[in-house]
Amino acid sequence: MQLVVARIGRAHGIKGEVTVEVRTDEPELRLGPGAVLTTDPASVGPLTIETGRVHSGRLLLRFEGVRDRTGAEALRNTLLIADVDPDERPEDEDEYYDHQLIDLDVVTVDGEEIGRITEISHLPSQDLFVVERPDGSEVYVPFVEEIVTAIDLAEQRAVIDPPPGLIDDGAASDEAAGGPGASSGDAGDEA
Incomplete structure (x- = not known):
């Protein structure tokens, strides 16, 4: 099953970082370094997360192969989609996806x-x-x-x-x- 886990926002700085609007309760699981995400539009990806950090309350990501602001701006408004096992459950029994x-x-x-x-x-x-x-x-x-x-x-x-x-x-x-x-x-x- 595929789920939208984030939307890419503006470029941040000049080294290829982007802000992301997180759409998952588990960003550390879905948006960690090494995660490979498909995209909408599909022509943009897949994208592999190289680094991630929080800056002023916003999650910033850098993707492999994106090294400058121009590359980062080209990703704006792209949806990031993760493959999720439909039987996967959150750790807390009172939580649901x-x-x-x-x-x-x-x-x-x-x-x-x-x-x-x-x-x-x-x-x-x-x-x-x-x-x-x-x-x-x-x-x-x-x-x-x-x-x-x-x-x-x-x-x-x-x-x-x-x-x-x-x-x-x-x-x-x-x-x-x-x-x-x-x-x-x-x-x-x-x-």
Whole structure:
């Protein structure tokens, strides 16, 4: 299985380093020296990481064969893709890779079907499940222990115990999302 683990940003300095936007919870595993990554667009790679370091809170990488700023700038916006064993699990039993959670059915503790996880949104404060409902609308479920009570990979489902107001139909969902029916005072209050 292939997963996008980073996106190359701007060149840093004149010796071929680039900034990267990390898209993996395990950069030390996926983006370490010696890692060979395929790319999107494919014409750029594969790329082999020569060195990596953190500078001012950003990960900087240098790839084999890229020795100057011009070469580094040519890589900008390239996606870095790692081959990952689909059966691989994080060390902590309560952690999951995004690809393990995508497409899980979401049901409440009472058995009500809510929808299917289509995306995991990684926010600074917490992760969110983007759940597509049967009618095509979306609902956002915080991936926190108090709400997501169980992940059952064997049964391909996530069990949730939503607080009142999290899973609503119709106009209430639109208002929560700042969509049609939202009052003008609600739209700017989202965090």
